[in-house]
Amino acid sequence: MSHFTAAVIGTGGIAKAHALYYTGSDRVDLVAGCDFNEGRLNAYCDTHGIARRYTDYQAMLAEVQPDIVSVCTWNPTHMELAIAAIESGAKAVISEKPMSDELGGPMDAVALAEERGCHFVVHHQTRFCAGYNATREMVAAGAIGRPVSIHWRSGGGMLNMASHLIDAYRWILGNPDWTDVLGWIQRHTNRFERGSYAEEKTHALIRFGEDEMILSMDLEDGVKYRESRLSGPDGIINFNREQAVLVNSEGIHEPKASPQPNGYLAELLAWMDGGPVHRNVASQALVTQQIMMAIYESARTRSMVMPPFVKRESPLEEMILAGELPYEGEPYDCRIPAALEYALEQRATNRA
Structure with missing residues (x-):
C-alpha cells in the first residue's frame, strides 16, 4: 500500500481533528501547515510535530x-483553496464544511476534481456517527417501513448545522435526490457566521425521492435540542449522533452501533488505493449545498424551488444587498470575530 504526505491549510480549531487523522495513521505523514496567523500556525505545528510552516498557501503547495x-479555513475561502490544491496535483483534498456560502465555487471544484482524478471529499463527518449509522441500518432493514418524514429542530444557522444534518439525513435515507424545497428565513440583525452572511431562523420543507419523503427543518438561534424523529407506517426512530431508539408494535429497541474514530481517513485511503468511493465524496456534498442555496432562493422568491438548481451566487447575500432583509445594529460574527474582519475586508476589496 502507498504512503502519502499531507498538509493542512488553516490551523484553527477544526484543524486539530485533521491532524489527529494523519498522526493516527501509519500511512500518512503530516509534513506542512499553513496559516496567515503565525502565532496560531506555530502553536499548531509545535503541538503536532510539523516542521514545514507557511503563511502563503500557494508557496506551500508549490514547494x-x-x-x-x-x-x-473559514467558509468563504474553502473552494478557492480546494481548487488551488487540486490544480497543484494533490491526489486528495479534504475540505471543511460547508463547501462555501454560494454554489458557483463548489460546482467548479467538483467538476475540476472529476476532470483531474482528484479524490475530493468534504468533512461531513456525521456520516460516521454511531447514532446515524444505527438509524441508516434500521431504515435499510425496513424497521419502520417506507420512511415518510423526518422532523428536526436545533440551534445554529443553515451553513453551520444544516450543512451537517441535511447531508446526514441523505446518508441515512440512501442518498436520495431532492425534488423540491420551500424555505423561510429571518435575519433581523447583521449576523455573520465564520465570515459568511447568516440568519437567525430558518424553516424549510425538503422533499426527497420518488417516495416523496419530507424533511421538516427548524433552525433557531439558541435552541439546544438536537434530536431528530424519523417516521414510517410501521414505527418511529428517535435519533441523534450518539444513539438511535426504535419504537414500533414490538416495543422499544436501542441497537448498538460503534463510532469509527479514524474511519474517515481510512475510507479515503481505501478509495485512493482503488477501493469504493468515499461516502463523503464532494459530489454528495454538492447536493447538500444545492439544497441549502435552494432554501435561500425559495425564501427570496417566496415560491417552491425544484432541481436543477445551478444559480452560482448566494440568494441570501442577494436579498441582503437588495435591502429585502432589513436589519438593525452593527455586523457581528456569532462564531469567530476575526472571520468577520477578514470577510468585510474582502468584500470591500471586491467592491473596489
Missing part, C-alpha cells in the same frame, strides 16, 4: 507538493 491537502 511541498503534498499528496493530501486539508482545507480548514
